[in-house]
Amino acid sequence: MPRPGQRHPLSDESLPDRIAIGVLIRTFPPELVDAAVDCTGRTQLRSRLLPAQVVVYFVLAMCLFNQEGYESVTRRLTDGLEWARRGRTQPGEPTTAALSRARARLGPEPLKALFARACRLSTGPRYRGRRLVSLDSTTFDLPVTDSNLEHFGRPGNAGRNAYPQARVGVLAECGTNAVFAAETAPLRTPEKTVRRRLFSRLGPGMLLLAGRRPPDFDLWCPASATGADLLWRARHRTPLPVVERFDDGSYSSELITKCGDPVRVRVVETAAGRLVTTILRPDQAPAGELADLHDGLRKTENALEEVEALQGPDFVLRSRQPAGVEQELYGFLLVHHALRAVRT
Incomplete structure (x- = not known):
């Protein structure tokens, strides 16, 4: 069929x-x-x-x-x-x-x-010595089979006609969109769990920017514990009180997470919203430069959008068994790597 x-x-x-x-x-x-x-x-x-x-x-x-x-x-x-x-x-x-x-x-x-x-990091752009990487995740539609439904699950509010879905999270190099880490999981696995599994590939000398959707700030502590610097967009309701204002327009604040004590961060206000970073000193990363970095990422197609573009609109994976789904997802990531290498 x-x-x-x-x-x-x-x-x-x-x-x-x-x-x-x-x-x-x-x-x-x-x-x-x-x-x-x-x-x-x-x-x-x-x-x-x-x-x-x-x-x-x-x-x-x-x-x-x-x-x-x-x-x-x-x-x-x-x-x-x-x-x-x-x-x-x-x-x-x-x-x-x-x-x-x-x-x-x-x-x-x-x-x-x-x-x-x-699929490894290439020689992409850097910011003041830091390698720029981004974090993103999405879901993919799967054929409706008993095994896919049982293993992956379908959206709870979409009715019995909805496709089962798999989650995919990636770390990619900004600029080149080279994916160097990936995780797949059933839809019932929380998105932040999939993203957290990727943190083992982070380390000092990296600046991690968020992708299309702002990450849960409960991930802030485990992400920053890797030694990587962070630059994430804050949701509108995230409380970020002013502790000290700096000459470049940014200010220091305290981020409330489930890690325990409040975490000292720096906030950069932009037309698109507030950015939160672990880089606390303005002389190490002026507010205008951080805003331009994040705005550039927001306006460009990211790695997962490129992977989705390989499939076309309203695409459903062909694999009818969970092992085949995972095999096919990594196949798409590998094809993206090959085509990206041709373009760069």
């Missing part, structure tokens, strides 16, 4: 499709894919039409050509692999059922391992 938004396969593969597959192979060369497969114990003990390496490339191609059915993706992948390797490989054209079984055998672990090996 076709899923929402799926197109009929095209009759002819084109050079751009071959180049796109070539980009995936160049970004994730076979030796890197094999290392990710080996470290997760997914290496096959006997020869198959669909060895693990080919299945990894199939998942990436499936996400790249996300509006196409399995048969069309397989033809594009086969044609692209033969073109990229100058005819040295002919994986054949397995059936949709065989591809589904191969994806299930592979699981999400090799895609997660490949992400960990390939």
Whole structure:
């Protein structure tokens, strides 16, 4: 049964499709894919039409050509692999059922391992020596199956016709939108829990900016405890009393959180709202510069918006089992990494 938004396969593969597959192979060369497969114990003990390496490339191609059915993706992948390797490989054209079984055998672990090996911080912009990174999260619609409903859950106020959803949180480098950390979870997992799991990738020398939605300030203490500096937008009702005003227009304040005692912070007032930062001295980060930094992030498309744009409007993931959903989500993050590398 076709899923929402799926197109009929095209009759002819084109050079751009071959180049796109070539980009995936160049970004994730076979030796890197094999290392990710080996470290997760997914290496096959006997020869198959669909060895693990080919299945990894199939998942990436499936996400790249996300509006196409399995048969069309397989033809594009086969044609692209033969073109990229100058005819040295002919994986054949397995059936949709065989591809589904191969994806299930592979699981999400090799895609997660490949992400960990390939998706790292690049040489993006810095602010006064600090590497600029952003925190964001969103949800993705999933096929309505018993296993997806049981594992992920659906929005409580959307009725029985709502799609189940998965949460995804990421840390990305500002400017390049290079995603270097990701977490996936069922919808029932609180958003702040998903975001907190990402903090292990933060550290001194970073300045963490919030993404599209302001984070819960209960995360302030665990985030700042990593040694990273923070610059977050405050909600309208967040109490931030003036303790001391500075010449640049900012002021020191005390932030009330669940950490215990009030936390000393600095507040920068802008036309778009109040910004709260751990950088307490104006000479280290003048108010105008911090406002420009955050305004620049607010006006530009961020990494998760780019990942969502890969899917198109009203898109529903194709995976009908929870393990396949996680595999597919990491596939989209890896494809985003490959395409971003081409643009930069």
